[in-house]
Every structure is written in C-alpha cells, then in structure tokens.
Amino acid sequence: MRPSRLTFGVTSACPMLTIWWLTYLARAGLSPAGIIDLARTHTPLASKADMEIIRTATNKAWVLGNDRFKAKVEKILNRQVQQKPRGGDRRSEIFKSQ
Incomplete structure (x- = not known):
C-alpha cells in the first residue's frame, strides 16, 4: 500500500488512529497549513x-x-x-x- 501524501506515511486500519496522527502532526507544525481543520477532527x-x-x-x-x-x-x-x-x-x- 502506497502511503498518501496527506497522511505523511501514517497508514492504519483504524481511521481514528490515522486522524489522531494527522492532528498530532498538524499541532506540531509538521503538516502543510490548511490540510486539516483541527476544530472538526476533535472527538x-x-x-x-x-x-x-x-x-x-x-x-x-x-x-x-x-x-x-x-x-x-x-x-x-x-x-x-x-x-x-x-x-x-x-x-x-x-x-x-x-
């Protein structure tokens, strides 16, 4: 499975884990701005x-x-x-x- 550029190589069978890692990267400033709306991903x-x-x-x-x-x-x-x-x-x- 080829990792998508959006997930920065983070792939998982669990979508919540992928969302968690993406928001982690965004909060750490490691993802391009504007890709993730942090307010909508909070659960x-x-x-x-x-x-x-x-x-x-x-x-x-x-x-x-x-x-x-x-x-x-x-x-x-x-x-x-x-x-x-x-x-x-x-x-x-x-x-x-x-």
Whole structure:
C-alpha cells in the first residue's frame, strides 16, 4: 500500500488512529497549513461518566481493569488496589455470624 501524501506515511486500519496522527502532526507544525481543520477532527475519547471513573481511580491510586487484572496487580504490589466494601450492620445476627 502506497502511503498518501496527506497522511505523511501514517497508514492504519483504524481511521481514528490515522486522524489522531494527522492532528498530532498538524499541532506540531509538521503538516502543510490548511490540510486539516483541527476544530472538526476533535472527538472525545471517553464519555463524562468514564472520565469520572478514571479521575476517581487516579486520585485514589486504584487500578482500573477487570477483576482478574486487579487481582494480579494486587498480588504483585502486595497492597490494596481497589476500594473495600463498606462495613455491615454490626448489630445484625448475619454480621455477627460471619
């Protein structure tokens, strides 16, 4: 596949990756002026809810990922990597029997 002059040799099966590289080159001043409209190529990479999850995990030094990944990281670091569940009702019979 011959790279197009527009993409500066950046080719990808993923169009978003190509757009990302093109805007990166444009912002760095490496692409000819006027080829890319930077305002039109901006797309959010995560929803607001996802951003809040990422922000909370980062601020509290928690690991993001599935349970298997979290367990691996917890074992390697030998420290808690996610929030523990809240305590129970200490007066209930179910809690006392645990």
